[in-house]
Amino acid sequence: MRIAILGGDGFVGWPTCLHLSAKGHDVHIIDNLSRRWIDTELGVQSLTPMDSIQERCRIWKDVSGESLHFHLLDLAKDYERLKQWLAEYRPDAIVHFAEQRAAPYSMKSDRHKTYTVDNNVSATHNLLTALVETGIDAHLVHLGTMGVYGYSSVGAPIPEGYLDVEIDTPAGKKEQEILYPTRPGSVYHMTKSLDQILFQFYAQNDGVRITDLHQGIVWGTHTEQTRRHEQLINRFDYDGDYGTVLNRFLIQAAIDYPLTVHGTGGQTRAFIHIQDSVRCIELALQDAPEAGDRVSIFNQMTETHRVRDLAEMVAGQTGARVAYLPNPRKEAAENDLIVKNDKFLALGLEPTTLAEGLLSEVVDVAKKYAHRIDRSRVPAVSGWTKALGQRVERDPEGKSLKSVS
Amino acid sequence: MRIAILGGDGFVGWPTCLHLSAKGHDVHIIDNLSRRWIDTELGVQSLTPMDSIQERCRIWKDVSGESLHFHLLDLAKDYERLKQWLAEYRPDAIVHFAEQRAAPYSMKSDRHKTYTVDNNVSATHNLLTALVETGIDAHLVHLGTMGVYGYSSVGAPIPEGYLDVEIDTPAGKKEQEILYPTRPGSVYHMTKSLDQILFQFYAQNDGVRITDLHQGIVWGTHTEQTRRHEQLINRFDYDGDYGTVLNRFLIQAAIDYPLTVHGTGGQTRAFIHIQDSVRCIELALQDAPEAGDRVSIFNQMTETHRVRDLAEMVAGQTGARVAYLPNPRKEAAENDLIVKNDKFLALGLEPTTLAEGLLSEVVDVAKKYAHRIDRSRVPAVSGWTKALGQRVERDPEGKSLKSVS
Ligand SMILES: NC(=O)c1ccc[n+]([C@@H]2O[C@H](COP(=O)([O-])OP(=O)(O)OC[C@H]3O[C@@H](n4cnc5c(N)ncnc54)[C@H](O)[C@@H]3O)[C@@H](O)[C@H]2O)c1
Numbered sequence: 190m191r192i193a194i195l196g197g198d199g200f201v202g203w204p205t206c207l208h209l210s211a212k213g214h215d216v217h218i219i220d221n222l223s224r225r226w227i228d229t230e231l232g233v234q235s236l237t238p239m240d241s242i243q244e245r246c247r248i249w250k251d252v253s254g255e256s257l258h259f260h261l262l263d264l265a266k267d268y269e270r271l272k273q274w275l276a277e278y279r280p281d282a283i284v285h286f287a288e289q290r291a292a293p294y295s296m297k298s299d300r301h302k303t304y305t306v307d308n309n310v311s312a313t314h315n316l317l318t319a320l321v322e323t324g325i326d327a328h329l330v331h332l333g334t335m336g337v338y339g340y341s342s343v344g345a346p347i348p349e350g351y352l353d354v355e356i357d358t359p360a361g362k363k364e365q366e367i368l369y370p371t372r373p374g375s376v377y378h379m380t381k382s383l384d385q386i387l388f389q390f391y392a393q394n395d396g397v398r399i400t401d402l403h404q405g406i407v408w409g410t411h412t413e414q415t416r417r418h419e420q421l422i423n424r425f426d427y428d429g430d431y432g433t434v435l436n437r438f439l440i441q442a443a444i445d446y447p448l449t450v451h452g453t454g455g456q457t458r459a460f461i462h463i464q465d466s467v468r469c470i471e472l473a474l475q476d477a478p479e480a481g482d483r484v485s486i487f488n489q490m491t492e493t494h495r496v497r498d499l500a501e502m503v504a505g506q507t508g509a510r511v512a513y514l515p516n517p518r519k520e521a522a523e524n525d526l527i528v529k530n531d532k533f534l535a536l537g538l539e540p541t542t543l544a545e546g547l548l549s550e551v552v553d554v555a556k557k558y559a560h561r562i563d564r565s566r567v568p569a570v571s572g573w574t575k576a577l578g579q580r581v582e583r584d585p586e587g588k589s590l591k592s593v594s
Numbered sequence: 595m596r597i598a599i600l601g602g603d604g605f606v607g608w609p610t611c612l613h614l615s616a617k618g619h620d621v622h623i624i625d626n627l628s629r630r631w632i633d634t635e636l637g638v639q640s641l642t643p644m645d646s647i648q649e650r651c652r653i654w655k656d657v658s659g660e661s662l663h664f665h666l667l668d669l670a671k672d673y674e675r676l677k678q679w680l681a682e683y684r685p686d687a688i689v690h691f692a693e694q695r696a697a698p699y700s701m702k703s704d705r706h707k708t709y710t711v712d713n714n715v716s717a718t719h720n721l722l723t724a725l726v727e728t729g730i731d732a733h734l735v736h737l738g739t740m741g742v743y744g745y746s747s748v749g750a751p752i753p754e755g756y757l758d759v760e761i762d763t764p765a766g767k768k769e770q771e772i773l774y775p776t777r778p779g780s781v782y783h784m785t786k787s788l789d790q791i792l793f794q795f796y797a798q799n800d801g802v803r804i805t806d807l808h809q810g811i812v813w814g815t816h817t818e819q820t821r822r823h824e825q826l827i828n829r830f831d832y833d834g835d836y837g838t839v840l841n842r843f844l845i846q847a848a849i850d851y852p853l854t855v856h857g858t859g860g861q862t863r864a865f866i867h868i869q870d871s872v873r874c875i876e877l878a879l880q881d882a883p884e885a886g887d888r889v890s891i892f893n894q895m896t897e898t899h900r901v902r903d904l905a906e907m908v909a910g911q912t913g914a915r916v917a918y919l920p921n922p923r924k925e926a927a928e929n930d931l932i933v934k935n936d937k938f939l940a941l942g943l944e945p946t947t948l949a950e951g952l953l954s955e956v957v958d959v960a961k962k963y964a965h966r967i968d969r970s971r972v973p974a975v976s977g978w979t980k981a982l983g984q985r986v987e988r989d990p991e992g993k994s995l996k997s998v999s
């Protein structure tokens with residue numbers, strides 16, 4: 190298949206490109222490299238030394254003999270070029286990672302909020318319109334998030350995308366299937382909720398074939414392919430905006446920094462290892478809906494954990510201490526989360542779980558590159574409201590922390 | 595109160611400005627005049643001769659002694675100026691009409707789709723972020739549409755915004771309140787569904803006080819104030835993109851053009867007279883939610899009718915003939931629609947219904963300005979898909995129409 194990977198220079202996008210290329214697909218990367226610019230803006234860099242995308246493609250060609258094609262293009266701003274590109278390359282499938290994806294970054298300031306909304310909505314909508322306009326019947330696989338549902342659920346298992354509800358009518362109760370209701374908790378998560386509405390409309394009006402993967406938090410760094418050469422190594426974010434919770438704990442442990450738990454740590458989150466993430470995308474590509482079908486929604490996660498339990502587990506394995514800090518997010522202190530992932534299991538996914546020792550692999554990566562860490566970038570400093578922004582981790586070393594376990 | 599009317603140069607915005615000014619409020623109009631530019635693009639003009647906004651404000655001052663203040667500003671593109679404006683003028687309330695509002699226009703081409711999404715989402719989101727950033731606690735009243743729910747409902751009465759659903763949990767069934775599920779049928783309607791998600795988030799995260807008015811199709815042209823001077827007359831759209839169904843029938847009748855019904859005319863729609871619309875906005879302004887409340891949603895309509903019944907009614911009163919044409923929209927041929935409007939009735943709205951003779955007033959307006967009508971702009975030519983676009987009214991006079999009743 191000819192596959193376009195939008196956002197293929199990113200954390201999940203890059204290993205997906207390698208995985209699909211290794212499987213013999215003709216892979217084209219589209220990216221505006223905005224994440225590299227955001228690294229510059231925030232004064233952070235990937236823990237792992239990350240070469241330019243052109244250099245990474247060159248190395249992959251050396252290592253595997255396969256070509257990856259890179260196209261610099263902003264989905265949100267270069268609509269006409271996107272259309273031309275689609276008309277010229279006519280991909281069979283498109284994997285869409287190309288959005289601003291950090292909740293804390295999306296809440297930093299008004300500028301970050303408007304950037305996130307404008308970038309993500311325009312990127313997704315431009316893509317959909319361009320598919321309709323060019324008449325290209327590519328299967329569109331999009332990366333959504335479990336977080337779109339919010340985390341104050343009534344404790345019901347989250348199904349794969351849809352909910353049957355009963356509605357009172359003059360002729361008695363009738364069943365109707367609706368999109369599982371969302372309750373996004375940040376501007377970033379909100380954009381994924383907006384995406385869902387865009388997908389529903391274009392599937393219904395134009396028969397665009399869409400799969401939406403509601404992904405949990407991705408952890409780990411290596412996949413089979415990124416291991417093949419040092420310069421193929423994946424991005425590893427550890428800063429307070431882009432670093433995600435489990436990877437951050439592992440880094441913190443590696444550099445003897447307290448594991449920073451926000452609030453009680455009673456938040457339950459869904460997780461998936463990067464190797465499973467790329468495998469799920471491959472499985473989803475093989476399971477395309479038909480034109481006219483509703484959007485096919487998968488929960489792409491393998492396990493759920495409470496944040497404090499993760500911290501205690503990493504602390505137990507590494508000897509790190511845990512620091513309980515004020516929560517800069519506006520969210521329920523404690524929540525349950527039960528998620529169904531039957532669809533991927535049925536397609537043959539064999540989950541890699543935290544228990545399987547890969548945790549130590551990540552700690553090894555973190556230790557190897559520990560000299561590249563800027564400790565002042567570890568704290569999470571973006572508040573969900575101005576008042577919450579006052580309460581954030583100002584003390585990088587956690588030396589003045591009150592409640593340390 | 596100091597009230598900002600965003601989109602105050604438009605069809606509903608202008609009479610709202612006059613109504614609120616007449617009630618003694620300090621009214622500020624914000625508009626980028628994009629609708630006047632769209633008239634130019636489409637080569638159409640309001641049936642009624644519409645002066646510049648500056649001239650209209652001058653006349654109102656002469657007639658009433660009250661000042662209206664006009665500010666040229668694009669909500670979607672001038673974010674920094676919007677923020678400055680809010681910080682300087684500190685409105686107590688904001689009425690937000692400023693969106694691209696024609697479903698057919700939103701479906702004309704890819705350029706019109708992307709314009710509608712980018713304009714409407716950015717306008718609404720910029721406004722919300724700017725309110726949070728400036729800390730101005732203004733009550734935001736937004737104009738949504740009944741059409742957000744789609745028209746293939748299960749025949750249940752549409753409640754005012756929310757639905758209680760039962761969800762299965764391990765601990766038994768639990769009730770949860772959700773936004774009434776939407777199923778927008780055009781890119782325009784889709785943007786109103788996106789707006790709902792934006793409102794839900796900003797009410798929840800930042801305590802923005804929001805009222806969302808899900809309005810039916812507005813008909814009529816005069817209000818008490820627009821009647822006070824010829825140059826205060828309201829905009830009257832009759833073309834295939836911006837003209838809305840009932841007003842179009844009345845114009846068609848006035849110029850001896852067949853009443854163009856699309857499909858079977860079995861579509862049921864909700865309606866409200868322009869005088870009631872401005873009155874509802876005044877009522878909504880008096881009923882502001884508290885910070886932290888959920889978004890307050892009203893159904894702003896007074897009656898529902900099937901399109902073919904409306905056509906037959908206008909035909910009966912005027913002697914016009916009815917032409918049944920292919921439907922350029924992708925929608926159910928027939929649908930029921932039952933809408934609850936208890937909230938406005940409770941606040942004291944006394945509906946003006948079609949039965950009350952105002953129909954003939956509109957026909958009089960149409961006849962008076964009939965010399966200004968460009969018959970070639972009457973057909974609806976925007977198709978919902980390329981295939982449907984082929985089937986549209988190409989024959990302006992309807993002379994070759996097959997099925998004419
Ligand atoms: N990393 C996670 O834990 C996680 C969890 C759930 C969902 N997701 C989703 O998966 C996707 C990929 O996440 P990631 O961690 O790889 O993010 P990332 O930030 O590493 O990668 C995103 C890539 O998209 C590119 N991009 C952004 N806007 C673009 C535009 N307008 N035009 C072209 N390129 C653009 C960026 O330059 C970047 O290379 C995102 O949509 C994210 O929401 C990620």
Ligand SMILES: NC(=O)c1ccc[n+]([C@@H]2O[C@H](COP(=O)([O-])OP(=O)(O)OC[C@H]3O[C@@H](n4cnc5c(N)ncnc54)[C@H](O)[C@@H]3O)[C@@H](O)[C@H]2O)c1
Pocket residue numbers: 600601602603604605606607624625626627628629630667668669670671690691692693694695713717737738739740809810811812813829838
């Ligand atoms: N007319 C109806 O039948 C009807 C029915 C239901 C809902 N509504 C809603 O009511 C609102 C007003 O409708 P209308 O019929 O008066 O529309 P309209 O097109 O006559 O007026 C909209 C006004 O907003 C302005 N505008 C658009 N984008 C802007 C931007 N980015 N910045 C500043 N100004 C901008 C336009 O210039 C125009 O003057 C719309 O939101 C519409 O969706 C209208």
